[in-house]
Amino acid sequence: MQHLRQLLEIENSELAQLLRFSLYGLEATLNQARIEFPLDPGVEICDQVLQELHSLLQLSPDQPPQPDNGWEDVIILPPKxxxxxxxxxxxxxxxxxxxxxxxxxxxxxxxxxxxxxxxxxxxxxxxxxxxxxxxxxxxxxxxxxxxxxxxxxxxxxxxxxxxxxxxxxxxxxxxxxxxxxxxxxxxxxxxxNVSDLPAAFLFLYMNFIEIDPDLHHALKSVFSFDVISLHSKPEQRHQYIDALSDRFQRTQKAEENADPLLNLRAWIDMDEAIHSLVFVPPAERYSWWGKLQHESRRILKKVTDQANNAGNEVRIRQLSGLYADICALSKDDLQLDCGRIPGEVLTCLRVYARINQEESPGRVIFRSSR
Structure with missing residues (x-):
């Protein structure tokens, strides 16, 4: 790495320019491969390689070489x-x-x-x-x-x-x-063989997390007390993806069993994992991101209808509006001091459900009223 850095920092060097173009090509190739093979056993090392390439390609040719002292280099460039x-x-x-x-x-x-x-x-x-x-x-x-x-x-x-x-x-x-x-x-x-929409969300989220450092998660089964940055907490990123993958697998098994209530419960959990990938403050409901996530709620509505048609009594409710009006239907909610209107629900992480007289509370993120 030291000699690559030194060559890239040489001014007016054709060799340095050739190396830079080659590294750009390698970076593009690895990024594309990362998309097409997201579960390859080399993914984590590939991500580290991409970080090193990104660091190298940020080098300015007029920056003096930095000594290799055995520690990871921290390069601070003057803003262009x-x-x-x-x-x-x-x-x-x-x-x-x-x-x-x-x-x-x-x-x-x-x-x-x-x-x-x-x-x-x-x-x-x-x-x-x-x-x-x-x-x-x-x-x-x-x-x-x-x-x-x-x-x-x-x-x-x-x-x-x-x-x-x-x-x-x-x-x-x-x-x-x-x-x-x-x-x-x-x-x-x-x-x-995988089912389209849950698989689509799994692979989309795995890739989106890599490119957007603003993403957080609020999945209770991973961490229940706060909204956690996936960029600054890589261990949370891995745990969230593992939980999402596990819930995806459960939806597949439930569909194979053809039990409408088992399928419904699995989809409620999957929908919660999908909606628990959030920003701070959470995306607006009628944004591109909000509409993307709502595709999961439409499938959940179809699964609910199937359970009702099979003779069950099922009611689900997406919690929204003033937090004071819905807090009796939710549990373990999260509070933020930013967002839209104070006292308002910012996003519904988990729907409220009543399945054959058994109630399952929802979960939301809301704006503090202060």
């Missing part, structure tokens, strides 16, 4: 002048966005990272606000010579094809993001 500075300033100062996203400022230090950070945050606000802001980002990018590019997209496995947001080419070059059905098919090939 961003071409998208006006976009950052406009985004950070928008009060309507702050209402949904909280008051945290954008953290990216490169134009490429800034573009992706902004676009991912827009997935958490109402779709009309996101649409107007997405057009604004394209207009501001075009002012500095960058244009939308739908050909260079990071592919996330799911049950359908969808461009989530474009990349950029020109003066700023970066990948966009898309859902890609073929990537899910490739993943399924390595795992055997």
């Amino acid at each position: 002048e961003l071409k998208l500075t006006h976009l950052r300033e406009a985004f950070d100062s928008d009060s309507e966005l702050s209402y949904y996203l909280g008051n945290s400022q954008l953290q990216s230090q490169t134009d490429s990272d800034l573009w992706n950070e902004i676009q991912r945050k827009l997935l958490r606000v109402p779709e009309d606000l996101a649409a107007s802001w997405r057009q604004r980002t394209l207009d501001l990018a075009q002012e500095v010579g960058a244009i939308a590019d739908d050909s260079n997209l990071y592919k996330l496995p799911f049950i359908r094809d969808e461009i989530i947001y474009p990349g950029l080419s020109g003066t700023v070059q970066t990948q966009g993001l898309r859902l890609y059905q073929q990537a899910l098919s490739n993943s399924q090939t390595t795992q055997g």
Whole structure:
């Protein structure tokens, strides 16, 4: 690693430039392979390799070489002048966005990272606000010579094809993001026969967690006392993915048994795991992210109808509105001091259920009333 760093830091070196291009190609290849083979036994080491490559590719050729002292290098580069500075300033100062996203400022230090950070945050606000802001980002990018590019997209496995947001080419070059059905098919090939939607969420979440450092989890069976960052707590990330995978397996077994109540209980647990992947504050219900997760609730409604048609008495309820109005139906709820309206439910992690006179409390995240 030391000699790679030294070569990359040499100014006006054709060899350094060749090495940089080669490392970019290796990074792109490993990222694509990581998507297509998410359960490969080499995934964890591959992630570490990608982190090392990312660190190398951030090196500036005018930075003096750092001595190799046996410890992991911490490289602090002077911030470069961003071409998208006006976009950052406009985004950070928008009060309507702050209402949904909280008051945290954008953290990216490169134009490429800034573009992706902004676009991912827009997935958490109402779709009309996101649409107007997405057009604004394209207009501001075009002012500095960058244009939308739908050909260079990071592919996330799911049950359908969808461009989530474009990349950029020109003066700023970066990948966009898309859902890609073929990537899910490739993943399924390595795992055997799986049901579409729970498998889709499993593989989508495994990949989304890798690219979005803002993601948290609130899954009670993993950690019941707080909303936990998956970026700063890697052990929680592994435990959450393991729990999601376990619940996915249980939905498969329940479907095979053809027992409507067993299937219903398994789906309630799976739906809880899906909705427990959250942001702080949680995404707005009618955002892209909110609608994505609601696909699980639609399946849960169908499974409930099947149980009722089989002669059972089942009622499920997604908890929303003022927390004071629904707290009797929930248990072990989590409280945040950010989000939308004080005293309001921010997201329903687990639905309330009544199955043949047996009640199962729901679970929510709510905004403190202070």
